[in-house]
Amino acid sequence: MKTLMLTAALAMLAATPSLAGDAAAGEKLFSKCKACHAITDASGADLVKGGKVGPNLFGVVGRTMGGLEGYAYGESLVAAGAAGNTWTEELIAEYLVDPTAFLKKLLADDAAKAKMAFKLKDGGADIAAYLATFQ
Numbered sequence: 710m711k712t713l714m715l716t717a718a719l720a721m722l723a724a725t726p727s728l729a730g731d732a733a734a735g736e737k738l739f740s741k742c743k744a745c746h747a748i749t750d751a752s753g754a755d756l757v758k759g760g761k762v763g764p765n766l767f768g769v770v771g772r773t774m775g776g777l778e779g780y781a782y783g784e785s786l787v788a789a790g791a792a793g794n795t796w797t798e799e800l801i802a803e804y805l806v807d808p809t810a811f812l813k814k815l816l817a818d819d820a821a822k823a824k825m826a827f828k829l830k831d832g833g834a835d836i837a838a839y840l841a842t843f844q
C-alpha cells in the first residue's frame with residue numbers, strides 16, 4: 710500500500726509541469742539578457758553576441774557563483790561562491806526573479822547586494838535550460 714501511494718505521488722509529480730525549463734522558449738527570452746551578457750566559448754567565439762556589462766554566460770550552469778576569472782563581480786556574489794555555491798538551473802531561475810533578494814537569502818545577510826540591475830518575472834527556468842545547453 711505504501712509503495713502504491715508513493716508510486717501515485719511520483720506519477721503526479723511527473724504530470725505537473727516540471728521545473729525543468731524549455732530551452733527553445735529560453736532562447737527567445739535570452740534577448741532580454743543580451744544587453745549585458747554574451748555567450749562566448751573557450752576559443753573566444755561569440756556563440757551569442759551581447760554586452761560585456763555582465764559576465765560571459767558560457768558554461769554558467771555548474772560554475773561557481775561569481776567564479777568567472779577576470780570579471781569584476783560584486784562582493785556578495787563572490788561571497789556566495791567562496792561559501793561553495795555553484796549555479797544550478799534551479800538557482801539561476803530563482804536568482805533571475807530578484808538577484809538581490811536571492812543573495813540576501815542565500816547569504817543570510819540583509820546587506821547583501823547584486824550588481825545585476827535586472828529582474829525577470831517569468832521564464833527563468835526556460836532561460837536556465839537554454840543556458841545549460843552551452844557547456
Ligand code: HEC
Pocket residue numbers: 738739741742743744745746762763764766769772773774775776777781782783784786796801805822823824825826827829836
Ligand atoms: C543590465 C545588465 C544586465 C542584464 C539585462 C542581465 N544581467 Fe545578468 N548580470 C549582470 C551583472 C552586472 C552581473 C554580475 C552580478 C554581480 O556581480 O553581483 C550579472 C550576473 C549574472 C549571473 C551570475 C553569473 C556568474 O558568473 O556568477 C547570471 C546567471 C546572470 N547574470 C544571468 C542573466 C540572465 C539569464 C539575464 C536575462 C534574463 C540577465 N542576466 C540579464 C548584468 C545584467
